Amino acid sequence: MTQPHGSSAPKSNRIAIVGGGLAGLMTTIRACEAGMEVDLFSVVPVKRSHSVCAQGGINGAVNTKGEGDSPAEHFDDTVYGGDFLANQPPVQKMTDMAPGIIYLMDRLGVPFNRTAEGLLDFRRFGGTKHHRTAFAGASTGQQLLYALDEQVRRFEAEGKVRKFETWEYLQTIVDEDGTACGIVATNVFSMEVRSFPAAAVALATGGPGMLFGKSTNSIINTGAAAAVTYLQGASYANGEMIQIHPTAIPGPDKLRLMSESARGEGGRVWVPKDGKPWYFLEEMYPAYGNLVPRDIATRAIHKVVYDMNLGLNGEAVVYLDLSHIPADTLRKKLGAIMDIYEKFMGDDPTKVPMKVFPAVHYSMGGLWVDYNQMTNIPGLFAVGECDYSIHGANRLGANSLLSCIYAGMVAGPQMAKFAKNRKRAMDKVASSIFETAAKAQIQQIESVKKMDGTENPYNLGRELGDWMTRNVTVTRYNDKLKQTDDKIQELQARWHKIGIADKGGWANQAVHQTRQLWSMLQLARVVTIGALKRDESRGAHYKPDFPNRDDEKFMKTTMAKYQGNGAAPGSKDAGQPTFSYEAVDVSLVKPRPRKYDVDKQKS
Amino acid sequence: MSENKTIEIQVKRQEGPGKPSHWETFKIPYKPNMNVIACLMELQISPVNAEGKTSTPPAWEAACLEEVCGTCSMIVNGRPRQACTALIDKLEQPIRLEPFSKFPIVRDLITDRTRMFDHLKQVKAWINIDGTHDLGPGPKYSQELALSRYKMSECMTCGCCLEACPNYGPQSKFIGPQAINQVRLFNDHPSGEMNASERLEAVMGEGGVNDCGDAQNCVKACPKQIPLTESIATISRDTTRLAFKKLFG
Numbered sequence: 001m002t003q004p005h006g007s008s009a010p011k012s013n014r015i016a017i018v019g020g021g022l023a024g025l026m027t028t029i030r031a032c033e034a035g036m037e038v039d040l041f042s043v044v045p046v047k048r049s050h051s052v053c054a055q056g057g058i059n060g061a062v063n064t065k066g067e068g069d070s071p072a073e074h075f076d077d078t079v080y081g082g083d084f085l086a087n088q089p090p091v092q093k094m095t096d097m098a099p100g101i102i103y104l105m106d107r108l109g110v111p112f113n114r115t116a117e118g119l120l121d122f123r124r125f126g127g128t129k130h131h132r133t134a135f136a137g138a139s140t141g142q143q144l145l146y147a148l149d150e151q152v153r154r155f156e157a158e159g160k161v162r163k164f165e166t167w168e169y170l171q172t173i174v175d176e177d178g179t180a181c182g183i184v185a186t187n188v189f190s191m192e193v194r195s196f197p198a199a200a201v202a203l204a205t206g207g208p209g210m211l212f213g214k215s216t217n218s219i220i221n222t223g224a225a226a227a228v229t230y231l232q233g234a235s236y237a238n239g240e241m242i243q244i245h246p247t248a249i250p251g252p253d254k255l256r257l258m259s260e261s262a263r264g265e266g267g268r269v270w271v272p273k274d275g276k277p278w279y280f281l282e283e284m285y286p287a288y289g290n291l292v293p294r295d296i297a298t299r300a301i302h303k304v305v306y307d308m309n310l311g312l313n314g315e316a317v318v319y320l321d322l323s324h325i326p327a328d329t330l331r332k333k334l335g336a337i338m339d340i341y342e343k344f345m346g347d348d349p350t351k352v353p354m355k356v357f358p359a360v361h362y363s364m365g366g367l368w369v370d371y372n373q374m375t376n377i378p379g380l381f382a383v384g385e386c387d388y389s390i391h392g393a394n395r396l397g398a399n400s401l402l403s404c405i406y407a408g409m410v411a412g413p414q415m416a417k418f419a420k421n422r423k424r425a426m427d428k429v430a431s432s433i434f435e436t437a438a439k440a441q442i443q444q445i446e447s448v449k450k451m452d453g454t455e456n457p458y459n460l461g462r463e464l465g466d467w468m469t470r471n472v473t474v475t476r477y478n479d480k481l482k483q484t485d486d487k488i489q490e491l492q493a494r495w496h497k498i499g500i501a502d503k504g505g506w507a508n509q510a511v512h513q514t515r516q517l518w519s520m521l522q523l524a525r526v527v528t529i530g531a532l533k534r535d536e537s538r539g540a541h542y543k544p545d546f547p548n549r550d551d552e553k554f555m556k557t558t559m560a561k562y563q564g565n566g567a568a569p570g571s572k573d574a575g576q577p578t579f580s581y582e583a584v585d586v587s588l589v590k591p592r593p594r595k596y597d598v599d600k601q602k603s
Numbered sequence: 604m605s606e607n608k609t610i611e612i613q614v615k616r617q618e619g620p621g622k623p624s625h626w627e628t629f630k631i632p633y634k635p636n637m638n639v640i641a642c643l644m645e646l647q648i649s650p651v652n653a654e655g656k657t658s659t660p661p662a663w664e665a666a667c668l669e670e671v672c673g674t675c676s677m678i679v680n681g682r683p684r685q686a687c688t689a690l691i692d693k694l695e696q697p698i699r700l701e702p703f704s705k706f707p708i709v710r711d712l713i714t715d716r717t718r719m720f721d722h723l724k725q726v727k728a729w730i731n732i733d734g735t736h737d738l739g740p741g742p743k744y745s746q747e748l749a750l751s752r753y754k755m756s757e758c759m760t761c762g763c764c765l766e767a768c769p770n771y772g773p774q775s776k777f778i779g780p781q782a783i784n785q786v787r788l789f790n791d792h793p794s795g796e797m798n799a800s801e802r803l804e805a806v807m808g809e810g811g812v813n814d815c816g817d818a819q820n821c822v823k824a825c826p827k828q829i830p831l832t833e834s835i836a837t838i839s840r841d842t843t844r845l846a847f848k849k850l851f852g
Contacts, residue, residue: 029735044664045720047760048672106741109730109792111753118743137753142671146756150729157724165717189709218666252634253641253687254668332750336757340669343688344636409735458647458660501650502659506619507710509662510647 010426013037015415016183016198018169018225020046022404023384024204025148030412032155036419039196040152041185043220045165047149050206050218051404054141055337056125056261057133058401060098064119069130071095076589078399080600081127081293082392083539084555084591085238087584090371090389094406101405102134108147112136113333124264127293127396138259139336144401169225172201172232172380173437175429179422180379182434184441189507193442195434199419199426202381202411203229207363211524213465215360216248216257226367226386227519230526231567234375236560237388238365240530243395243540244474245361246297247320249345255359256344258320259337260397263290267322271310280304288596295394295540296596298358302474312355321353360473362400364391364540368559373411379418383407393539444568448514453497457514460491464524472528476543481532488524492574495521518569526560526577533579534558551591556581608633611697612642614661617708628653628697639679639686639700640665662711670826673759677702677712683766685826703766705773716762722782726805730795742793755788755834757827764831767824769816776810780821783812784834803838803845812839
């Protein structure tokens with residue numbers, strides 16, 4: 001039976017970090033180096049976090065190929081690629097730090113591919129003309145994650161980190177002044193619920209791929225942690241900016257990513273036309289060819305398949321072809337993704353072209369943070385994919401691993417600073433605050449367990465995914481968006497009619513799903529209405545009825561704030577998102593039209 | 604292909620730690636390209652067993668579904684493996700799903716593999732860096748070494764090698780192939796090598812590399828084809844050398 005009790009007495013130098021992917025682990029390491037003790041929470045053992053799925057590499061203008069690359073060039077490519085929706089100062093800081101970050105990861109033992117001289121090798125990626133992407137085969141995210149996991153284990157062995165693996169975050173606890181002072185979490189196996197005092201809290205909980213049912217995301221990427229925090233009053237920014245990756249393998253359980261590095265190493269996208277291969281990206285975008293940014297490639301594939309009816313055998317599939325590249329090169333540089341294709345599809349991509357189609361991949365939007373990675377709730381930080389900064393309206397490939405590590409490097413010391421200068425010392429926070437929060441969560445879970453309606457929580461999740469994928473991805477129309485928002489509200493009503501047949505007290509996954517679904521539906525509205533309100537086309541957000549970028553009206557961050565008392569699953573009134581807009585800091589690179597059929601113009 | 608084709612799956616059920624176990628059979632409508640995970644997802648939506656009775660959906664763990672995270676380990680038709688790459692078209696039916704036997708059961712197909720991560724702590728599987736501040740480039744080394752280390756570093760701590768190993772289990776102190784492979788991974792790195800003897804010492808006593816019985820099941824079970832037996836042989840030789848060095852200075 002679940003009992004509320006603080007795990008330990010509040011300590012002035014103990015902080016909580018939720019999520020053990022790249023961003024959470026780097027935040028942990030940096031906070032430990034700054035003298036903090038860290039309670040690290042993760043719904044899976046941290047080594048199994050979604051960062052493992054990042055394949056192609058990590059960007060940094062190390063310029064070892066004599067191409068005249070520089071952090072300034074990387075900075076410009078990133079804000080241009082993001083269609084001028086990102087605040088520029090943190091992007092500049094990140095691209096400046098990028099070469100140092102890659103060197104650090106090399107020092108940690110990441111087995112990066114190397115040149116003949118034993119230096120780090122770099123490859124090309126989308127949205128740039130430079131070899132800027134360091135890589136470890138084609139499972140770079142996995143290798144970077146392991147390196148940080150190892151360092152965190154070292155701190156764990158020294159007693160500076162306590163890991164709470166298979167513990168899921170339920171809410172942030174705020175003190176009498178409205179400052180974050182801990183979290184409530186539940187053990188997804190034993191179902192125990194506890195509160196954990198913390199002098200500062202960081203969320204590193206990844207993206208919301210499961211809002212779309214099937215995506216390239218791990219199935220743990222529900223977005224529920226960010227969503228419940230939004231329901232607690234954190235602002236959620238640019239929720240409508242969802243990246244659709246052009247090349248994934250369709251599957252009944254998941255859409256498996258085929259890395260952009262396949263094109264970086266020379267892979268070509270084509271469909272048969274008039275009996276011959278038509279390399280449509282190369283024809284439409286002569287300057288960048290197959291290495292246009294993801295939103296551009298995805299829209300081109302949709303045009304070829306849906307508008308021109310040129311999909312393979314009439315189906316929604318195009319070829320991604322590597323078969324002209326020597327098999328040995330492919331094995332050394334892309335082995336991991338070749339294995340994935342062969343294992344799941346049964347064909348050898350060194351011999352036959354791969355069959356791929358676009359899939360939901362990444363959320364540029366997320367919790368709003370300031371330049372120190374802190375949300376609008378004092379003492380609550382957000383890092384990695386769950387924060388909105390850096391990528392604007394479209395993320396460049398191989399910038400996500402970089403932004404996760406960058407965010408952790410910033411947030412770790414900032415959390416230490418916050419903890420040291422806390423307005424109310426941790427031992428002055430009333431202990432009843434921790435007990436009340438845990439008790440409320442226990443009550444909510446108990447009421448979910450008792451639900452005895454006719455709806456299946458997984459089925460509702462599937463319906464949500466189908467609607468979101470159909471109407472809130474590549475091409476968006478206002479009437480469809482409105483219908484989707486109505487549908488989400490219908491699902492919110494049907495949520496109350498869920499029945500939990502499983503009365504088990506251990507690892508009751510239907511209970512977890514039902515609880516998460518409540519906040520996922522709330523977040524789905526933020527994404528959908530955010531898209532509805534943005535009457536322009538920018539980056540990944542494309543409306544045929546508003547085909548142009550409108551800087552005057554919409555070079556602004558969408559800010560969603562929750563209004564209502566519907567944070568607890570099953571609340572009678574689910575509440576509403578309210579929207580406001582914040583100017584974007586474009587003081588460093590002057591906005592200019594984004595075009596990839598010609599070489600980049602300097603601003 | 605018949606419209607009504609079904610997949611028959613038998614799942615070993617157990618409600619929680621210490622509870623009795625039993626087998627339950629399910630029939631799932633066939634769709635092309637299904638894997639074991641897709642079948643388990645169908646059971647979440649429609650948990651009806653072969654007798655037509657409403658049951659509870661079997662509990663299982665998964666994350667990436669592309670065999671890089673190591674979460675969805677289970678025994679499929681007698682073989683420890685990742686459920687995501689277990690494609691229905693390649694499996695004999697009825698498909699039998701069981702949890703790993705070498706770790707404590709949580710529920711149904713979920714086991715608690717925390718012990719594997721403790722082994723990694725025991726062998727100090729990390730590089731002892733001075734700090735994460737900017738200290739310039741790392742050591743130069745060859746592409747050949749990078750490739751060999753990459754192969755070892757693909758270990759996702761899934762536990763298939765331990766499930767297959769006759770010498771590993773709750774009654775044994777043997778830390779198993781995965782942790783020994785990590786000793787080699789770090790001892791092969793130019794900076795990691797500076798602490799090689801610490802890691803070797805961690806696998807020299809009881810439960811260390813000498814407890815390997817040379818069954819060679821691990822290397823066959825590894826979904827990533829990591830040369831585990833080669834790592835064991837290398838570390839065995841290195842520990843012997845270190846022992847002699849310590850004896851005779």
